[in-house]
Amino acid sequence: MSPLSRLVLCLSLLTIPIISDQALGAPVGCQHIVTHDGLELGLWYPSTGTVTHQNLGPYEQDCIADGPLTGQHRPLIVISHGTGGSWTSHLDTATQLAASGYVVVALTEPGDNWRDQSRVTDLSGRTHALSAALDYVLSQWSGAAKLDSNRIGAFGFSAGGLTVLLALGAKPDLSRLTPWCAAHPDSFTCAMIAHQKTPINGPLPHLTDRRIRAAVIAAPALGFTMSPQALAGLRQPIQLWQAQNDRILPEPGSVEPVRDALPGHPAIHLVEGAGHFDFLAPCRPGLETLPICQSAASFDRTRFHERFNAALVAFFNETLPASPRSGG
Structure with a gap:
């Protein structure tokens, strides 16, 4: 990417409107559920009731615990976190989407969580x-009857970005792993794979979930396995995000191959000064020394998330529009 292109993308972030507390929309309900199959989920959605404060590990939120879902024909967004994360990893983004009319479900990925x-x-x-x-x-x-199954989107970060790509229909070329790791043995990805008992072997089974109509992907893992053939079948609108100073999944092996291989070559939103973990929710005060909570001294994660979350709302509003049936 040329310096001019990077500048244009960085400046474009500054034009994304910041949504104030007064403009957030409906109060947000929240739930923490473990299903009968043992899947851990967090949910956020428009609701009514008394707001309470919750501390959730390094994060915090204000929401209506177990409040009722209001409205009808609500669109749905699913969130997949990165390696070692949990359902709470992107709770501020989930809250912003819920305040804007979406139901959001974030899962704790089995076998790849904190x-x-x-x-x-x-x-x-x-x-x-x-x-x-x-x-x-x-x-x-409990709110299933109030959802619009034709308006489903996804947001994935890091390993979750790869997960969402697979759900969209990506067929990565896993034969690229061995030569890549031979050239980058000390990279986070290759070091992690080397310590696993179960290797990544292909080909993968059919994983496409055709219910997902649009996706936001930030710093995807194994981006270098994505060839034009791997992504040839993807036609869904996709928004890509990249941290300029990502040392976990640095260029050119993460976002760039995905951008170049996707039909239509969507633009990357390059976040100037950001590191890999800056896509995670801002941490609560006093926990700034945790590795996932640390940002560069010159980077304001809270300020960035105001723009980032607003951009996701705008993207899903455009790509998952309300239909006459939903009253939009």
Whole structure:
């Protein structure tokens, strides 16, 4: 990418409107659920009731615990976190989407979360879990009857970005792993794979979830496995995000191959001064020393998330428009 292109993309972030508390829309309800199958989910949605404060590990939120879902024909967004994360990893983004009229479900990926990283290389397991989260919310959740199954989007970060790509229909060329890791043995990705008992082997089974109509992907893992053939079948609108100073999944092996291989070559939103973990929710005061909470001294993660979250709302509003049936 040329310096001029980078400048244009960075400046474009500055034009995204910041949404004030007064403009957020409906109050947000929240739930923490473990399904009968053991899948851990967080949900956020428009609601009514008394707001309470919650501390959730390094994060915090204000929401209506177990409040009722208001409205009808609500669009649905599913969130997949990165390696070692949880359902709370992007709770501020989920809250912003819920305040704007969306129902949001975030899952804790089995075998690849902060408690358990025994199945980090199980790409199909991750993607099946994402689809299982959608299955639960659309059929068994108490608010299922108020959802619009034709308006489903996804947001994935890091390993979650790869998960969403697989759910969209990507067929990565896993034969690229060996030469890539031979050239980059000390990279986060290759070091992590080397310590796993189960290697990443292909080909992967059918993983496409055709319910997902649009997606936002930030700093996707294994981007270098995405050839034009791997992404040839993807026609969904996709928004890509890249941290300029990403040392976990640095260029050119993360976002750029995905951008170049996608039909239509969508633009990358390059976030100047950001590191990999700056896509995670801002941490609560006093926990700034945790690795996932640290940002560069010159980078304001809270300020960035105001723009980032607003951009996601705008993207999904455009790509998942209300239909006459939904009253839009």
